[in-house]
Amino acid sequence: MSPHNKIDLEPPVLTHLLGLDGVPEPVITEILDTAENFLAVLERPIPKVPSLRGVTVANLFFENSTRTRISFELAEKRLSADTINFSTSGSSVAKGETLLDTVKNIEAMKVDVVVMRHWAAGSSKFLADRIDAKVVNAGDGTHEHPTQGLLDMLTIRRKLGALKGLKVLILGDIAHSRVARSNIFGLLNCGAEVKVCGPATLIPREAESLGVEVIPDLDEGLKWCNVVNVLRLQLERMSQGLIPSLRDYQRRYGLTRLRLEKAAKDIVVMHPGPMNRGVEIDSNVADGPWSVILSQVKHGVAVRMAALFLISGREKDEG
Amino acid sequence: MERTLARLAAEIVERNRGAGNIALIGIRTRGAPLAHRLAKLISSLEGGKNIPVGILDITLYRDDYLISRKTPKVRATEIPFDIQDRAVVLVDDVLYTGRTVRAAIDAVLDYGRPDRIQLAVLVDRGGREMPVAGDFVGKKLVTSPGEEVRVHLEEVDGRDEVIIVELSSESA
Numbered sequence: 230m231s232p233h234n235k236i237d238l239e240p241p242v243l244t245h246l247l248g249l250d251g252v253p254e255p256v257i258t259e260i261l262d263t264a265e266n267f268l269a270v271l272e273r274p275i276p277k278v279p280s281l282r283g284v285t286v287a288n289l290f291f292e293n294s295t296r297t298r299i300s301f302e303l304a305e306k307r308l309s310a311d312t313i314n315f316s317t318s319g320s321s322v323a324k325g326e327t328l329l330d331t332v333k334n335i336e337a338m339k340v341d342v343v344v345m346r347h348w349a350a351g352s353s354k355f356l357a358d359r360i361d362a363k364v365v366n367a368g369d370g371t372h373e374h375p376t377q378g379l380l381d382m383l384t385i386r387r388k389l390g391a392l393k394g395l396k397v398l399i400l401g402d403i404a405h406s407r408v409a410r411s412n413i414f415g416l417l418n419c420g421a422e423v424k425v426c427g428p429a430t431l432i433p434r435e436a437e438s439l440g441v442e443v444i445p446d447l448d449e450g451l452k453w454c455n456v457v458n459v460l461r462l463q464l465e466r467m468s469q470g471l472i473p474s475l476r477d478y479q480r481r482y483g484l485t486r487l488r489l490e491k492a493a494k495d496i497v498v499m500h501p502g503p504m505n506r507g508v509e510i511d512s513n514v515a516d517g518p519w520s521v522i523l524s525q526v527k528h529g530v531a532v533r534m535a536a537l538f539l540i541s542g543r544e545k546d547e548g
Numbered sequence: 549m550e551r552t553l554a555r556l557a558a559e560i561v562e563r564n565r566g567a568g569n570i571a572l573i574g575i576r577t578r579g580a581p582l583a584h585r586l587a588k589l590i591s592s593l594e595g596g597k598n599i600p601v602g603i604l605d606i607t608l609y610r611d612d613y614l615i616s617r618k619t620p621k622v623r624a625t626e627i628p629f630d631i632q633d634r635a636v637v638l639v640d641d642v643l644y645t646g647r648t649v650r651a652a653i654d655a656v657l658d659y660g661r662p663d664r665i666q667l668a669v670l671v672d673r674g675g676r677e678m679p680v681a682g683d684f685v686g687k688k689l690v691t692s693p694g695e696e697v698r699v700h701l702e703e704v705d706g707r708d709e710v711i712i713v714e715l716s717s718e719s720a
Contacts, residue, residue: 259621266622270608275658278608538608542619 243540245357245364248373249415257419261383263535264528271307271531281310284541287340289332290316290367291347296502296526297367297377301344304533313340328352329359336362342537345369350407363540365533371405377501378411380532382419384525385456388497393420398450399441400426400482401460401509404433408501409460413439426450427460427482430471447482451492458499459484462509475508485511489519497521549670549708552686553582556668557589559684564635567594569663571634573602575652576623578641581703582670586639602627604638609651627659636662637684641699643669646680671710673697 243256270278286305290298298314305312315335332343343362345353350370357364368374386392397416403409403425416423423441425432436443444450451457462478472478489496498510498519506512515522564570567590574583580603587599605623607613613620638652649667656665668684673691689712691697696713700706 263622266605266608266624269625273658274660277658279654280608280610280613283614538622539619541614542616 243536245353245366246375246536246540247353247357247364247366249375249378249411249418250373252375252415252418254419257379257382257415260379260532260535260539261386263539264379264383264531265387267307267531267534267538268528270534271527277307277309279309280538281305281308281541284308284310284341285339286310286312286342286344286537287335287362288312288314288367289335289343289345289347290314291328291345291352292317292368294346294368297346297529300526300529301365301367301376301533304530304537307530308534308537310342310537328356332356332360336360342541365536365540368407370407371410372407373411373414374407375411375415376529376533376536377408378415379536380525380529381408381412381458381499381501382415383528383532384499384521385421385497387524387528388521389455392416395421395456396454397421397423397456397458398426398444398454399423399458399460400447400450400484402431402462402466403427403436403460404431405463405466406460408458410439412458413441417441424450424453428472428478431466447484448488448491451488451496454496456497456499457484458501459510461501461503462505464505479508483507483509483511484514486513486517489514499525501525549686549710552670553585554589556670556684556686557586557593560586560637560666560668561590561593563666563683567591567597567599569633569635570637571600571602571629571631571662572637572639572668573604573627573631573652573656575638575640575648576603576605578699578701578704579604579639581701582641582668583639584703586637586668600629600634602629602631604652604655606648606651606655609655611647611651625655630660631656631662632660633663635664635666637666637668639668641670641701642697643667643672643680643682643685644675644697646676646678649680650678670699671697 288301340362344365344367346367347369350372352369353364353366399409413423417440424444425441426444426447432443466472500522504510561567572583572587574580583601587601590599591597603626605625607620607622666683669682670686672682672685673689694715696715698711700709702708
């Protein structure tokens, strides 16, 4: 490198992206700032940069997810990385191979970055401790989904200017939601206030220790917040006996136009998708003036580009 | 420095037969204020004509990103005009290895197809590692790899000056 190019170099911000728990505000801000620049790249006539030429990324999806996988794949291609995709259906995982064996085999083909979605909480940390490739957690059980948290934060920041001091209500099945957890960690680290709302059966016992208050009543919550992040209600929660019926859930926790109008203020509505229209969110809210749901999808690609770019910036064992 | 920039502005206008089609794109960091200064000078030569100015961040196009020990900060690229069929003049403070200019050319081409791309630099210090040459050069300096040429600008550093630093005298 020529001495002339030495300006503007900063210490690296990330080696893996496993979660937002414990990630300090300056690092999150760096990722979001970088993502802003990638959003600009995505608007260009040629929405692609050569930054990760020669980097190979493996997308390992041990759990179904169409949109997250597509978003990561697009992010990788926009950065000029080579990608390989692996999903459990029809793979050797069905033949009893362990997670570590599967990943070590893939890594042996010289893979630099592993993006993993897995049903077991903590699996991405388990992997990061045992392989040389860098790991991006694309959702591990009920633990974390950091890129979703980051894209939600980027969406809020772009819409409302700053995260500090904002009031964010997370609505729905908090107990089983990695999206909720990543949002809570990330937002609190950046100085936002977070409260959660949902049926008592779907609020985790550790809510208070995470630093979030529970608001049992949705109308109270809407009165309080600037942003409401509506979580998907997994329909199997009903058969598990955690909610009495969809109808009852919709009546008490469904986000409707009526409720938003009653709150009589500007509220930004988000949803990580896929939506159960008419259950946790009404169509006229999802498609209405409050909604930034499609911006979230667009921001997802930029945030994933930023994460992949920043973790690829240097050797894992340096510094 | 003022005089050198005035000469560069005049050369840019002359080579492009007027300012009709010219757009300046400064390469971050110090190319940006230089591009703004040149635009002002060209504008006054051409009866107040508005000269579009863009700012280019080449971080995403560097050829050493994956091998560099530190992570460079990605900054915004701002090209608020269509570069299609324009005479794009890249502006930077120091021309050395040519790698920055190579990256900048690649970056500009991702915004469209300009009519031509030219290069204006305040200082050409030799030491090229790529087949790159400046079209408009303020001053040629003969330097060795152990030296660093630093351009300080009023807008960034509080004063205008060009200094040559012996790298061995500092912990580089």
